[in-house]
Amino acid sequence: MKKLYILLLSVVLFLLLSSLLWSKDRNFDSLWTKSEMVIDGKESEWSGSIYYLEDQKIGLGLQNDTSNLYILIKATDRFRQLQIMRTGLTIWIDAAGKDKKSLGIHYPIGMQEYGIPDVKANPNTEFASEQKNRFAEMLREIEVLGPEKNDRNRIGRANNFGIEAALSDTLGVMIYELKIPLKSTSQNPYAISSNPGSSISVGLEGSKFNREMMGNRMRMRGGMPGGEGGMRPGDMMPGEGQPPESTSAGRRERGKMLEPIDIWAKVSLAKTAGN
Numbered sequence: 259m260k261k262l263y264i265l266l267l268s269v270v271l272f273l274l275l276s277s278l279l280w281s282k283d284r285n286f287d288s289l290w291t292k293s294e295m296v297i298d299g300k301e302s303e304w305s306g307s308i309y310y311l312e313d314q315k316i317g318l319g320l321q322n323d324t325s326n327l328y329i330l331i332k333a334t335d336r337f338r339q340l341q342i343m344r345t346g347l348t349i350w351i352d353a354a355g356k357d358k359k360s361l362g363i364h365y366p367i368g369m370q371e372y373g374i375p376d377v378k379a380n381p382n383t384e385f386a387s388e389q390k391n392r393f394a395e396m397l398r399e400i401e402v403l404g405p406e407k408n409d410r411n412r413i414g415r416a417n418n419f420g421i422e423a424a425l426s427d428t429l430g431v432m433i434y435e436l437k438i439p440l441k442s443t444s445q446n447p448y449a450i451s452s453n454p455g456s457s458i459s460v461g462l463e464g465s466k467f468n469r470e471m472m473g474n475r476m477r478m479r480g481g482m483p484g485g486e487g488g489m490r491p492g493d494m495m496p497g498e499g500q501p502p503e504s505t506s507a508g509r510r511e512r513g514k515m516l517e518p519i520d521i522w523a524k525v526s527l528a529k530t531a532g533n
Contacts, residue, residue: 288527288528291303297328303321316331320525331433351459353451355458361402362404372392423436456527463521465518
């Protein structure tokens, strides 16, 4: 009996230690791109290059070539998807390989910050039309934080800085793709300032999200391919239907705070193809 107790205690300690190490020390390899990367909110170029962060309920893809770093965020958890759309998501890059917020790409900016209310509206009303217009406008803008302290600039998704972002949802799977230049130039200050083969740090940051904010009539409409920003205006806006909270299991979860997205990882950029 004593031996069984010691064995069980050892297993618990091992799992706890493994969990702490996994959550604190993430080291990932960026793969060399296999083909031309198209930033369209689809994962067709990402086979075999997505790490799943179980504690954060997020998939993270990393690829690079001589000129750019490509990042993919994959979310299948509905609450995590709603959190990203409502509170926004910032991807931080630190060329020195520390956990310093040197250059940040804030996309989507988030419905809360963009002033889009979380209320249900009749789709035929002027108010609903304004909601959809604001939602579409939000997805057309990228906010760049840095490289200098207190720098905060919004640029269009169509820009001359080499930064590209796209967001889509197909059959309940959210895919977010981001392209960031590796090297800065006099015309392009928004770059990582690193080279293939170097080690950098990548951080993901998102605010806490109260599931009750959705209300009892929030839902996500399936099938959101293509379009401006990879999503159609209103695809993740308030709507009719029964959310997961209507189930007994959902009611137990309702009102709880979904923890913030807080991830830092050391990333080794691929030096050449096949390396």
